[in-house]
Amino acid sequence: INGFKVVHTFDLSQTDGDPLPDYYGAEELSGDVKDYQLFLEALQKSSPVPIRFEDVKGEAKGFYNLTKNYIGIQKGMSELQTIKTALHEMTHAKLHSFEAMKQRTDTEGKPDMFRRETEAESSAYIICKHYGLDTSDYSFAYIASWSKTQDTRELERSLSIIQKTASGYIGEIDKNIELLREEKKELEADLNEKEQKSVLKDSEEAAGLPGEEEQPDERLENGGMRL
Numbered sequence: 001i002n003g004f005k006v007v008h009t010f011d012l013s014q015t016d017g018d019p020l021p022d023y024y025g026a027e028e029l030s031g032d033v034k035d036y037q038l039f040l041e042a043l044q045k046s047s048p049v050p051i052r053f054e055d056v057k058g059e060a061k062g063f064y065n066l067t068k069n070y071i072g073i074q075k076g077m078s079e080l081q082t083i084k085t086a087l088h089e090m091t092h093a094k095l096h097s098f099e100a101m102k103q104r105t106d107t108e109g110k111p112d113m114f115r116r117e118t119e120a121e122s123s124a125y126i127i128c129k130h131y132g133l134d135t136s137d138y139s140f141a142y143i144a145s146w147s148k149t150q151d152t153r154e155l156e157r158s159l160s161i162i163q164k165t166a167s168g169y170i171g172e173i174d175k176n177i178e179l180l181r182e183e184k185k186e187l188e189a190d191l192n193e194k195e196q197k198s199v200l201k202d203s204e205e206a207a208g209l210p211g212e213e214e215q216p217d218e219r220l221e222n223g224g225m226r227l
Contacts, residue, residue, distance in 0.1 A: 028061070029081040029138045036079045038184075039131070042176040043086050046169060047071065049093045051086060061085045064092040084135045087124035091165055095119055111158070117146040119158050119165070126166035127173070 044051050049069050056074040062085040063072050071089040125139040
């Protein structure tokens, strides 16, 4: 027998307890990142398109320009927000360019705007987490706001793509960090060598000794040798 019965419900204002999280109001991240410049350079080398810093119009913290094929990042943000935003837009550049969208298979499905944003932010969160950067306060709210219209099947389709993208970028970033560190070591070694030569030259000049370019020629003008 089908029918209806009276049930009691409560409005949120009538309940007690800790405040519920606001999933749809992501706050900007704050905080520094260890070896920030090195990490940022590694991201720039790993990015499939150039990364530029500029004044971004509106409330967006960054964007991927599909037609001009570059990433724009808002200037003046915290180090953590800058890194997270760069990774978010790098994921868009890898997964959602015109060419990448053509290659998405039927089984993966062509992602709409909600799914694209979920893929980008989820990948950025995983990569940041790998490097010990906690972006959960921002990423969870962001993902929740964009994924609320997706069904379970759509999210499942994205999971393998998110995992593959994050893993690929982590490997690329690790490689570029090591390359940049090696370049830095070589540069420091070269500078140290030049500094040592400069100090030696100054010491020789102070002692009145001839430098390398001032050594007397042992040959006579007529080709003979001094005895």
